[in-house]
Amino acid sequence: MMNEQQYQECINACMECANTCDYCASACLNEANVANLRNCIRLDLECAAICRTAAEVMSLNGRFSEQICNLCAEVCHACADECQRHAEMGMEHCRECAEMCRKCAAACEEMAHHAVR
Amino acid sequence: MMNEQQYQECINACMECANTCDYCASACLNEANVANLRNCIRLDLECAAICRTAAEVMSLNGRFSEQICNLCAEVCHACADECQRHAEMGMEHCRECAEMCRKCAAACEEMAHHAVR
Amino acid sequence: MMNEQQYQECINACMECANTCDYCASACLNEANVANLRNCIRLDLECAAICRTAAEVMSLNGRFSEQICNLCAEVCHACADECQRHAEMGMEHCRECAEMCRKCAAACEEMAHHAVR
């Protein structure tokens, strides 16, 4: 069973991840090679939207908290995979985003698997 | 395979449902028997949050469109069930919300099952 | 004073505009000359976020409805100006977005000026 501290950590991870993904999308838009970053930008925005909603649903103590966290973990892994490729080409914002997405995915998986409601 | 018209209809249904749920929550807050409507308000807000994100993800042509629509359909059914109970007690905003939630759930299920991406 | 029908039309305009802006951002990302559309994409996303919130605040019958509508009108005009430039270069999604943004700005100005709360 999840304790309140873990629950709050998952909310915080989702909010921080939403912010990091939006920032990564914005930074990608400024890059010279923006044409190579289309998928990254789109996935960043999608991931931000779902992270933001996961945090909102958990804050409302919603009954679909586990389901949205499960989906959030999936999107975070996809976004981390995409960002990781650009991180290896030297994009610092993508490196940070990949790292944050992995952390958020782990918090969401913990939440989804251990919560007893 | 989903055609563009159906896709747009699902986006519209999600946006309209988000609006209807927020309105229902607000109307419930004004009711004399607000204490009996706690679950309805919470579920309205949760449903609105997920509908709004489903519309956003589809508008962005996101790759998790089906998954968020699947979850959205589930939440809409739960919200419709809850609102239906209050509709039977004469709450008009709950009757309208239940109806909109069923319509949105159907559009999301259509989207989730027939989309080929 | 604003009647309920006008209020609902403003909510609908904001939701439709949010959707149109997100779609324009996504379509811009697919364009060959995406590098010329950076500002357009960023403004689309910003406009979508504020339109979505304006609709939410009005649906909740929030006391800051006029203020968010005033800001929404400003962002919509800025987004319409930017999209208009690309519409003149033949971008159909930008033409549609500029048109929708003007319509939403007008609805928000009507709302902000005539509402008596």
Add this chain to the structure above:
Amino acid sequence: MMNEQQYQECINACMECANTCDYCASACLNEANVANLRNCIRLDLECAAICRTAAEVMSLNGRFSEQICNLCAEVCHACADECQRHAEMGMEHCRECAEMCRKCAAACEEMAHHAVR
């Protein structure tokens, strides 16, 4: 001029405040005297929506960041005033929410007044 650290602190304050407001709304819904907390719940939800969008717009480095922060500060003060009244009646979630709203308002005012863009 605002430095990057202050900018990030404002984003964090807005996200944390959105979460705290949603949580306060949810906790108010559970209270025995929910009928006395209608305005508090509505304002919490409105404040959460605007805080979330302020964080999103800043993360996107949007050109309306100051304006949304100005509005956010206003809503936060209104929400803090309302919560303060219930805090004095012993509601711990309202006390925490009032405190967070004041902190977020200060961060948004700092952002709106000192940012040079």
